[in-house]
Amino acid sequence: MSTVIEAIDVCKTFGEQRVSKNISLAVREGSIYGLLGPNGAGKTTLIRMLSTITQPDSGEIRFRGDALKEVHAHQMGYMPEERGLYKKMTVAEQLLFFAELRGLSNRDAKAAVKHWLQRLDMMDWARKKVEEISKGMAQKVQFVSCVLHNPKLLILDEPFSGFDPVNADLIKDLILELKRGGTSVIFSTHRMDNVESLCDHLAIIHKGEKVLDGSVSEIRRNHFTGMYDVGYHEEVVWDLGEAAPLSMEKNSDGKVVYRFQTSEVFTPEHLLSAAMLKGKLVHYTEHIPSIHEIFVDTVSKGGAPIAL
Amino acid sequence: MKNIFVIFKREYLTRVKNKTFILMTFLAPLLMVGFYAATIYIATETGDDNRTKTVYLTDYNPSLMLSNNPPANYVFLPAPSNEDSAIADVKSGVVFGWLKVEDRDVRVIDSATYYTAETPSLVEMEGLKSWIEGKANKHQFAKLGLRESQIDSAQSRCDILTKEVSNSGDVQESSSALKSGIGFALAFMIYIFIFVYGSMVMRSAMEEKTNRIVEVIVSSVKPFHLMMGKILGVAAVGLTQFVAWIVLAVGLVFGISALFLNSGNGMSTQEAVQKGIEARTGMATVGAMGGDGAQVAESGSGVARDLAAEFTEPLSNLPYFEIIAVFLLFFVGGYLLYSSFFAAIGAAVNQESDVQQFMMPVTLPLVFGFVIAQTVALKAPHGAMAKLFSMIPLTSPIVMVVRAPFGVPFGELALSFGLLVLMFVLMVWLSSRIYRIGILSYGKKPTWKDLWKWLR
Numbered sequence: 001m002s003t004v005i006e007a008i009d010v011c012k013t014f015g016e017q018r019v020s021k022n023i024s025l026a027v028r029e030g031s032i033y034g035l036l037g038p039n040g041a042g043k044t045t046l047i048r049m050l051s052t053i054t055q056p057d058s059g060e061i062r063f064r065g066d067a068l069k070e071v072h073a074h075q076m077g078y079m080p081e082e083r084g085l086y087k088k089m090t091v092a093e094q095l096l097f098f099a100e101l102r103g104l105s106n107r108d109a110k111a112a113v114k115h116w117l118q119r120l121d122m123m124d125w126a127r128k129k130v131e132e133i134s135k136g137m138a139q140k141v142q143f144v145s146c147v148l149h150n151p152k153l154l155i156l157d158e159p160f161s162g163f164d165p166v167n168a169d170l171i172k173d174l175i176l177e178l179k180r181g182g183t184s185v186i187f188s189t190h191r192m193d194n195v196e197s198l199c200d201h202l203a204i205i206h207k208g209e210k211v212l213d214g215s216v217s218e219i220r221r222n223h224f225t226g227m228y229d230v231g232y233h234e235e236v237v238w239d240l241g242e243a244a245p246l247s248m249e250k251n252s253d254g255k256v257v258y259r260f261q262t263s264e265v266f267t268p269e270h271l272l273s274a275a276m277l278k279g280k281l282v283h284y285t286e287h288i289p290s291i292h293e294i295f296v297d298t299v300s301k302g303g304a305p306i307a308l
Numbered sequence: 309m310k311n312i313f314v315i316f317k318r319e320y321l322t323r324v325k326n327k328t329f330i331l332m333t334f335l336a337p338l339l340m341v342g343f344y345a346a347t348i349y350i351a352t353e354t355g356d357d358n359r360t361k362t363v364y365l366t367d368y369n370p371s372l373m374l375s376n377n378p379p380a381n382y383v384f385l386p387a388p389s390n391e392d393s394a395i396a397d398v399k400s401g402v403v404f405g406w407l408k409v410e411d412r413d414v415r416v417i418d419s420a421t422y423y424t425a426e427t428p429s430l431v432e433m434e435g436l437k438s439w440i441e442g443k444a445n446k447h448q449f450a451k452l453g454l455r456e457s458q459i460d461s462a463q464s465r466c467d468i469l470t471k472e473v474s475n476s477g478d479v480q481e482s483s484s485a486l487k488s489g490i491g492f493a494l495a496f497m498i499y500i501f502i503f504v505y506g507s508m509v510m511r512s513a514m515e516e517k518t519n520r521i522v523e524v525i526v527s528s529v530k531p532f533h534l535m536m537g538k539i540l541g542v543a544a545v546g547l548t549q550f551v552a553w554i555v556l557a558v559g560l561v562f563g564i565s566a567l568f569l570n571s572g573n574g575m576s577t578q579e580a581v582q583k584g585i586e587a588r589t590g591m592a593t594v595g596a597m598g599g600d601g602a603q604v605a606e607s608g609s610g611v612a613r614d615l616a617a618e619f620t621e622p623l624s625n626l627p628y629f630e631i632i633a634v635f636l637l638f639f640v641g642g643y644l645l646y647s648s649f650f651a652a653i654g655a656a657v658n659q660e661s662d663v664q665q666f667m668m669p670v671t672l673p674l675v676f677g678f679v680i681a682q683t684v685a686l687k688a689p690h691g692a693m694a695k696l697f698s699m700i701p702l703t704s705p706i707v708m709v710v711r712a713p714f715g716v717p718f719g720e721l722a723l724s725f726g727l728l729v730l731m732f733v734l735m736v737w738l739s740s741r742i743y744r745i746g747i748l749s750y751g752k753k754p755t756w757k758d759l760w761k762w763l764r
Binding site: 048051052053054070073074076078079080082083084086087088089093097098100101103145146149269 | 318519521526543
């Protein structure tokens, strides 16, 4: 599959501060790419370079194989973290303006505005000024304003911050819908909630460096820790010597789950056969770390690059 | 280029469709005319003290015959012989005042005393003074053996007519007062418009920055295009308002002046207005036909040339095409130059209150240009100072316009405009560098040092 946007060894410095250090990444056509990182990691700087707002000091950005230029902006949609609308303009005028800025002809822009307002049941609000509509409504307008021109690549900086939960879900659905329509999406976030359900691919940025990158399933597989969970309806007594459970957890449904670390000596098969002898075994799974755990683990290790 | 147009369109349409804009466009000429009319009304009608004043007159110099023909609004009564009772009557308000003229030569200081309960106005004092002087003069002339009719015929009056000799040898009537007036009015308009529309550009840039819209916009438009679209959009708003005002103002002024003055009394006024209108409406054709309108004025000229007639021929002889062309070119040039500064300021600051520190160096040359226009350029429109400041791009939009009615050689105009355009290109380039970084810089209040860093 070809890439829609690709960064190669991109560096950016503000004064003394190196905000992007040799970052390389590639977003495949039709995929959703998550940029994870704590606040101040350099996500916004990277995103601004990808969306042609700023230029890297060194390195290269390619859009569908060509060096990134201003003209490519017409094929991109961008929603910054800090966002706003013209308060004195009506919803429809505003959307029309953004659509035309993204290169649509006046007629196409009008059609797109109509389509999206109908899609989100907002036709009644078209003639209202932005200062007259609710904040939630303005958030929808904000999102629509960057997808009107049916972009090939949608770049979203912290798209879920500042949105109420209902709108956040709506935007999640819209992102998935756009993906099905062939739009690639790259978004940054410092929260993990939506990453696992949305992303095909992700990268963790920490202190201006990419410390981890891969498909979500790949990353999780690579972070396989050899931990297994076994569960019963009641507590059991363990006498496995060295291989004592790492933790015990009581679920709300009364299930008791023990976590074990397996190894070459104490294999998953050893655990299973031992576990079956302890009582009525109702649960046996490989523990796969969540992206959140991987993220916390990676960042707390000081962001040393992890080879995959 | 398409993007500049999209920005331009938004800037233009949102402003022109704005209710305040529409209201002000229609109201401003009304306010202006109303203000003008009110000033004239107040000056002519209500300024005078119309009370009839009863005043005691003590005239120790009967040869002046002061009690004959008292000035308008005065009734003179002979004063009681007792000075104290005269003063008591002034104090109690039985009479307004007591005018005591000594038995002395009137040329001597303090030859008259005026007792009043309320301090008389300067105008009243001047009136009484010249009335007494008039009486005294007559008395003096009579002593020299001159009759009243002889005195009148000895009065002289002189008006100087200005005639300009052009390069081609044509001689045309002109008026320095008229040219100064027109030049000053045009300079004032440019001065005001640069401020009004320049700060419009500034507020627009600031709005986009504080509303955080700008980041979305610059992801599809170059900051330079955004800035240019904005500047040009507001310029178009200015020109629209301008055209609307001219149309409205001309209509109103003609309408009102015709109505007002025709109903007034006196043939001379009516004639003057008639001639004024003829001259003004005939301006374009007159200009084209080479000053035939002079006849209109000549017919009205006599010993007593009234105001309108006095300006009729100079009005028709003004280099209209040149004045309008200079005004438009230098207005647009000056606006573009200054609005690029204003745009950079708007982009640099985070809130309105931070604007002040950066405004000073921008407004200073503008104010300075206006001061130069008022003083040097009006006194000596072809002097070295006027020439110098009409060349410097920061002051030329104002100073050159003042000089325009007096006739500026084409070479000077071309050089000055060329410099203005050059300066504009340079400043737009510099401003766009500040703009580019400023619009995405939030947080602390920018300093001059920051701006300098952004420039490099």
